[in-house]
Amino acid sequence: MASTPVPVRGRGSKRPFRAPTKALLYILPAAVVYGFFAVWSGLTTVYLSFFEWDGLQTPGFVGLANYLNVFSDPKLYGSIVHALVLIIFFSMIPVMLGLILTALLMGRVRKGMTFFRTVFFLPQVLPLVAVGITWRWMFAENGLVNQFLNGIGLGAITRAWLGDHSLALIALGIIGTWCMTGLCMVLFLSGAQKIDPALYEAATIDGAGAVRRFFSITIPGLRGEVTVATVITTIAALASFDLVYVTTDGGPANQTTVPGLLVYRLAFNQNDIGNASAIAVVLTILVIIIVSLIRALFKEET
Amino acid sequence: MKQRNRTTTSIVAGSATALLLAGCFSGNVSDEAADIQVSRDLTDEDITLTLTYIDEPPTEALIEGFEEEHPNISIDTTQIPFTDYIKSIQRSMDSSSAPDIVQFNPGAMRSLIPAGLVRDLTPYQEEYGWDDTFPPSMLEAFRTSEDAKQFNTGNLYATPGALSVLGVFYNKDLLDEAGISSPPETIDAFEEALSDLDAHDIQPFIVGGLEIGGFQLWNALADSLSDVEEYKDWVYGADDASIETEGALQAATYIESWVEEGYISQGASSVSDSDALAAFSDGEAAFFVTGNWNAHALSQSLGDSVGFFPMPGESPDSPHVASGSSVAFSISASSDHPNEAAAFLDYLATPEAAQIQVDVGFMPVDTEADIDADGLTTEVVDGFALINEGAGIVPFADYATPGMFDELVSGVQGIITETATPEDFLDQLQSEWDSYHG
Numbered sequence: 001m002a003s004t005p006v007p008v009r010g011r012g013s014k015r016p017f018r019a020p021t022k023a024l025l026y027i028l029p030a031a032v033v034y035g036f037f038a039v040w041s042g043l044t045t046v047y048l049s050f051f052e053w054d055g056l057q058t059p060g061f062v063g064l065a066n067y068l069n070v071f072s073d074p075k076l077y078g079s080i081v082h083a084l085v086l087i088i089f090f091s092m093i094p095v096m097l098g099l100i101l102t103a104l105l106m107g108r109v110r111k112g113m114t115f116f117r118t119v120f121f122l123p124q125v126l127p128l129v130a131v132g133i134t135w136r137w138m139f140a141e142n143g144l145v146n147q148f149l150n151g152i153g154l155g156a157i158t159r160a161w162l163g164d165h166s167l168a169l170i171a172l173g174i175i176g177t178w179c180m181t182g183l184c185m186v187l188f189l190s191g192a193q194k195i196d197p198a199l200y201e202a203a204t205i206d207g208a209g210a211v212r213r214f215f216s217i218t219i220p221g222l223r224g225e226v227t228v229a230t231v232i233t234t235i236a237a238l239a240s241f242d243l244v245y246v247t248t249d250g251g252p253a254n255q256t257t258v259p260g261l262l263v264y265r266l267a268f269n270q271n272d273i274g275n276a277s278a279i280a281v282v283l284t285i286l287v288i289i290i291v292s293l294i295r296a297l298f299k300e301e302t
Numbered sequence: 303m304k305q306r307n308r309t310t311t312s313i314v315a316g317s318a319t320a321l322l323l324a325g326c327f328s329g330n331v332s333d334e335a336a337d338i339q340v341s342r343d344l345t346d347e348d349i350t351l352t353l354t355y356i357d358e359p360p361t362e363a364l365i366e367g368f369e370e371e372h373p374n375i376s377i378d379t380t381q382i383p384f385t386d387y388i389k390s391i392q393r394s395m396d397s398s399s400a401p402d403i404v405q406f407n408p409g410a411m412r413s414l415i416p417a418g419l420v421r422d423l424t425p426y427q428e429e430y431g432w433d434d435t436f437p438p439s440m441l442e443a444f445r446t447s448e449d450a451k452q453f454n455t456g457n458l459y460a461t462p463g464a465l466s467v468l469g470v471f472y473n474k475d476l477l478d479e480a481g482i483s484s485p486p487e488t489i490d491a492f493e494e495a496l497s498d499l500d501a502h503d504i505q506p507f508i509v510g511g512l513e514i515g516g517f518q519l520w521n522a523l524a525d526s527l528s529d530v531e532e533y534k535d536w537v538y539g540a541d542d543a544s545i546e547t548e549g550a551l552q553a554a555t556y557i558e559s560w561v562e563e564g565y566i567s568q569g570a571s572s573v574s575d576s577d578a579l580a581a582f583s584d585g586e587a588a589f590f591v592t593g594n595w596n597a598h599a600l601s602q603s604l605g606d607s608v609g610f611f612p613m614p615g616e617s618p619d620s621p622h623v624a625s626g627s628s629v630a631f632s633i634s635a636s637s638d639h640p641n642e643a644a645a646f647l648d649y650l651a652t653p654e655a656a657q658i659q660v661d662v663g664f665m666p667v668d669t670e671a672d673i674d675a676d677g678l679t680t681e682v683v684d685g686f687a688l689i690n691e692g693a694g695i696v697p698f699a700d701y702a703t704p705g706m707f708d709e710l711v712s713g714v715q716g717i718i719t720e721t722a723t724p725e726d727f728l729d730q731l732q733s734e735w736d737s738y739h740g
Binding site for chain 2: 001054055056057100105136139140141159160161162163164165168248249250251252253254265270271272
């Protein structure tokens with residue numbers, strides 16, 4: 001490299017004293033919007049969760065009664081249980097499938113790679129409402145899923161999957177898996193590109209097969225991406241609303257209700273702002289706890 | 303990620319709405335309009351009334367008809383989608399620029415009437431003699447106590463402008479195929495028809511159990527099999543009323559046994575209303591319990607092969623009764639032109655308005671008016687007239703409490719999936735009722 005002197009900037013210049021004010025000024029517009037729409041309305045939700053309020057008349061302070069409802073009404077805590085079950089389908093299975101797809105697609109340049117990547121990522125690009133309605137038709141009594149099962153001789157188990165009392169939640173979960181797998185795969189594929197190819201070469205020379213290389217090099221190398229993917233998909237499971245709203249609307253017989261759906265029903269159908277706020281607060285706390293657990297679990301031991 | 307963002311946004315938006323509403327804690331009633339004398343004499347000056355509504359049709363056509371009769375009165379409208387209506391109307395009625403006339407919505411009225419923001423129409427009822435011009439059963443749902451918890455008692459707060467009615471649509475070709483020559487006149491004959499259809503491998507029912515279809519089937523049966531007064535007491539919130547009655551139980555038991563027999567699919571809980579409409583339009587089932595709002599679509603798709611009859615009762619002489627709802631209008635307490643607004647409410651019961659109501663796909667308020675209609679519309683209007691000669695129109699069961707809708711939908715899903723008994727279902731409805739009215 002040539003030895004052209006590089007002008008030193010920043011340190012030693014006259015500007016650093018003005019920087020903090022200026023920086024704050026840059027942050028201000030976004031901070032105001034965020035503060036008003038996220039922080040302030042979040043705090044208001046917490047405040048309203050201690051009241052009984054129909055949205056118009058004078059609210060009455062009820063202390064923790066709304067929170068007691070959340071934990072004593074089987075409909076309300078049932079929805080939290082459903083959301084926890086959905087974590088398996090929205091988060092755990094997609095992360096595993098995403099890793100498998102990554103192993104299959106990474107590294108080697110094959111014909112049609114872009115095609116596969118696009119196909120797997122497509123669910124992320126489609127609006128969830130369209131996804132939900134399409135899957136509702138596919139799961140219907142004469143839908144594609146049952147036609148397929150009939151075709152391979154499994155006619156005996158066909159049913160309206162989303163209308164089945166015990167299987168509706170799982171059917172809903174499968175839609176979630178379909179949506180989330182592509183996201184995980186794309187995250188992992190981009191992460192895998194920064195793993196040093198020399199590691200693979202060395203391992204191959206040492207006699208490690210493809211499976212061994214995957215477990216010993218790829219997975220440890222993707223720790224950060226796996227954490228991010230798990231956090232994002234877990235939050236999607238806990239805070240799910242639109243997919244449930246268009247596919248089952250909580251049915252049949254409240255077997256697939258999720259907290260987000262109940263917040264909507266209570267606040268906008270039943271004018272019960274207090275209980276709706278209490279569920280929203282419980283949901284937020286639950287998300288924070290579970291995300292902290294995931295981060296602790298995947299923390300790099302240094 | 304997408305999903306998370308969107309859900310968070312909706313929660314945040316919800317909180318933001320709550321925040322905005324927080325500014326209107328106090329119901330400040332305007333007394334300015336109170337000194338206007340109740341009268342049928344209207345102003346000669348050019349005035350403009352404002353009207354906020356959800357349902358189009360029929361609103362715009364009715365306004366047009368009214369303006370023709372009163373050239374100096376014009377009505378400016380604002381339409382708001384159903385999902386936003388309650389919160390929007392609650393805010394605008396409490397503001398200084400409240401609309402003169404608003405479409406009645408029980409959810410919104412439960413807060414607006416106690417807050418004193420809706421005008422008591424009793425003086426106009428007497429002035430115009432609305433007890434004679436409106437069929438009595440049509441006004442019941444708009445009388446309420448001051449806390450707006452119990453209906454069919456107290457003062458009048460709205461009049462209906464067009465009606466909907468629940469009944470049975472049937473596919474004439476499929477009934478012919480099964481050798482059924484005329485629509486059943488009793489519930490027993492109805493059940494026989496179902497079994498005949500089943501024997502001919504024709505699906506007797508299509509039920510949209512995902513949304514309102516399931517509970518409307520139960521509602522139609524419960525209307526016809528229950529004691530009307532008992533049902534009304536319950537749906538209007540009279541003291542100590544109960545839905546755990548013989549008729550309501552019988553209705554739920556019919557659904558249970560029809561699912562067992564395969565007349566109703568066990569997967570009906572995942573069929574949306576539009577899916578059910580599409581299936582019936584394609585001739586996939588013989589009976590479809592729904593309202594006149596689907597009549598236009600059905601006569602388009604099935605032509606002369608579709609017919610309509612009110613759900614039959616125990617005997618051919620049982621007085622007909624069916625659930626229905628109205629597009630009704632109220633006057634705001636702060637309106638500067640209550641007399642002219644009341645004239646619009648009065649217009650809704652005229653024969654001229656009746657023709658408009660039928661033309662835009664609704665049932666007429668004036669059931670005795672000579673209506674010019676054809677095909678399926680005539681059958682529905684005739685069925686509606688039968689009901690009005692019988693025990694009249696009663697509200698849908700979700701009128702009972704703000705949370706009843708969700709209980710009805712999920713409760714009928716329990717019966718359809720054979721995971722709840724008819725007794726469980728009624729018990730579920732009653733505990734919701736007790737927690738609101740008890």
